Amino acid sequence: MARVLLFGRLSDVAGWRERQVDSPFLSALRTRLSKEDTSLGEALAGPGVQVALDQVIVRGDAPLNAATEVAFLPPMSGG
Amino acid sequence: MSVRLTFDPFDPGELLGDFCRDRSEVGAVATFTGIARAEAGATVALELEAYPGFTEAEIGKIAGQAKARFGLDDFAILHRVGKIAPGEPVVFVATAARHRRAAFEACDFLMDYLKSKAPFWKKEHGPDGARWVEPRAEDHADLKRWDEPKGG
Numbered sequence: 001m002a003r004v005l006l007f008g009r010l011s012d013v014a015g016w017r018e019r020q021v022d023s024p025f026l027s028a029l030r031t032r033l034s035k036e037d038t039s040l041g042e043a044l045a046g047p048g049v050q051v052a053l054d055q056v057i058v059r060g061d062a063p064l065n066a067a068t069e070v071a072f073l074p075p076m077s078g079g
Numbered sequence: 080m081s082v083r084l085t086f087d088p089f090d091p092g093e094l095l096g097d098f099c100r101d102r103s104e105v106g107a108v109a110t111f112t113g114i115a116r117a118e119a120g121a122t123v124a125l126e127l128e129a130y131p132g133f134t135e136a137e138i139g140k141i142a143g144q145a146k147a148r149f150g151l152d153d154f155a156i157l158h159r160v161g162k163i164a165p166g167e168p169v170v171f172v173a174t175a176a177r178h179r180r181a182a183f184e185a186c187d188f189l190m191d192y193l194k195s196k197a198p199f200w201k202k203e204h205g206p207d208g209a210r211w212v213e214p215r216a217e218d219h220a221d222l223k224r225w226d227e228p229k230g231g
Contacts, residue, residue, distance in 0.1 A: 007128060008200030009211045055133045071130060077201040078194045078214045079113070079127060079158050079170050 008074040048075035086161040105175040109182035117165035126202040149185035
């Protein structure tokens, strides 16, 4: 069970901000979220969306464990 | 050295007083306070979302760079998150250095970063609903001013 966090417009698209999702890999998590909600899937794959695992930006796939915090970060706007 | 986020309104004067206290060697303190604009009624409220922990850490990295580059003695950054009414302070940046130029420049540099790249997501609430806001081209151009010349 990874803890998934959505920020900015992503949480508006999904209608939720935080959820527990059972997934062994980031790629599998993406597939699962896209299957459940295609518009969220498209938004997550959109330009400039970054992923942080336990608050560190990652590129590509990565294994997830029960305690991993997965954050999807749309382009940052500045303050 | 502090980077903090707050949901609550703050008093920039009080922060400045605290920042200046017990200093006898720094010589110069520069500050910037950003205030939420009403845009003639077009903005009813500003809403800023941060990623707690990550946002402070990312700002802290840039502030550390500013400290090294400008030779700062100290800095303080306080940023509002949540809903902010027009007229309320959004951000406070203070820099301390031995001489004024470093303090001014570091403060300017930090604000250009905060306005264009810092991990916030900004929504403007207006009379006709809310919209997500991206940085303006000017914000990116402002940040480019600080690019270090490439060697070689």
